Amino acid sequence: LAKLEGGHSAYVFTSGMAAIDAVFRLLRPGDHVVLSEAVYGGVFRIATQLLVHFGLEFSFVDTSSPELVLAAMRANTRMLYIETPTNPTLRITDIAAMAKLATERNALLVVDNTFLSPYLQNPIALGAHIVVHSMTKYLNGHSDSTGGCVVLTRPEDAEKIYFIQRSAGAGLAPMDCFLVSRGIKTLAVRMLQHNANGIAVARHLDAHAKVRKVYYPGLPSHPQHDVARKQQRGPGAMLSFDLGSLEAARRFLNQVKICALAESLGGVESLISLPALMTHASMPKEVQERIGITDGLVRLSVGIEDLEDIIADLDQALLYV
Numbered sequence: 001l002a003k004l005e006g007g008h009s010a011y012v013f014t015s016g017m018a019a020i021d022a023v024f025r026l027l028r029p030g031d032h033v034v035l036s037e038a039v040y041g042g043v044f045r046i047a048t049q050l051l052v053h054f055g056l057e058f059s060f061v062d063t064s065s066p067e068l069v070l071a072a073m074r075a076n077t078r079m080l081y082i083e084t085p086t087n088p089t090l091r092i093t094d095i096a097a098m099a100k101l102a103t104e105r106n107a108l109l110v111v112d113n114t115f116l117s118p119y120l121q122n123p124i125a126l127g128a129h130i131v132v133h134s135m136t137k138y139l140n141g142h143s144d145s146t147g148g149c150v151v152l153t154r155p156e157d158a159e160k161i162y163f164i165q166r167s168a169g170a171g172l173a174p175m176d177c178f179l180v181s182r183g184i185k186t187l188a189v190r191m192l193q194h195n196a197n198g199i200a201v202a203r204h205l206d207a208h209a210k211v212r213k214v215y216y217p218g219l220p221s222h223p224q225h226d227v228a229r230k231q232q233r234g235p236g237a238m239l240s241f242d243l244g245s246l247e248a249a250r251r252f253l254n255q256v257k258i259c260a261l262a263e264s265l266g267g268v269e270s271l272i273s274l275p276a277l278m279t280h281a282s283m284p285k286e287v288q289e290r291i292g293i294t295d296g297l298v299r300l301s302v303g304i305e306d307l308e309d310i311i312a313d314l315d316q317a318l319l320y321v
């Protein structure tokens, strides 16, 4: 993992959330963190409902705008924590611009690279200090284990993360290490297929009359399409699309057959979910609305099945919308 991400070392944890929790434990009471406002719901939950009780301060901003990030930074800001692309609205943050801001202010830049995997994006090459992954997703790739990793660039951070991992007892168990190591052997071929299917499905949905809007960095209409092209080797296989209402989304989700209704992502099989009621249910409604999580927003993790089968499945389910 350290080699794949171009880091100094990597430590593996029982889940992505355990890895992310370890990274926040590098901080001290009174420290402030600026995060992407559209982070994974679990990160929003751990920050606002748990870590705040230990004296950490958090500001959630639209990190696709360096100006907003700069405005949110304070004298006690010690970390910038970004997800790019974000979950589920696929906003892109300019990693190199964030690295510059963080380094100038003596803060750590942490990038969650789960959505693209090291095959499609390497944040450390763009200046990030720490990379985290939910290995539950593309790195393992088969939806049969959970795991997380922290990739470090500085020996002093690595020492602290190793201490936290051992002290908190959150290291990944041997069987899961085996599964992820085996998954990584096919990462390249899986990602090529995921990426090709992702592009084709996004274009298909974008042209479909029943779909109001598609969120996918590979579409020229995406607001940060140029930044994505600059820092990613491909747009990936995560996309979201708006069907207009909860009722329409429910009818659609009840009909899909190849795409399994499930919260996870990044496995060989296509997984589909409704962020407002599933992954992001712990986010207050007004925050959901601000970041574009409407009731009719459907998130799709495009798998590596035959492309025609995926498209036929989506088309037959869209007839019910």
Ligand SMILES: Cc1ncc(COP(=O)(O)O)c(C=O)c1O
Binding pocket: 015, 016, 017, 018, 040, 042, 083, 087, 112, 114, 115, 133, 134, 135, 136, 146, 147, 148, 263, 264
């Ligand atoms: C982008 C991202 N980061 C972190 C996590 C947390 O990972 P885990 O489910 O392995 O705890 C998830 C889970 O969905 C995720 O999507």
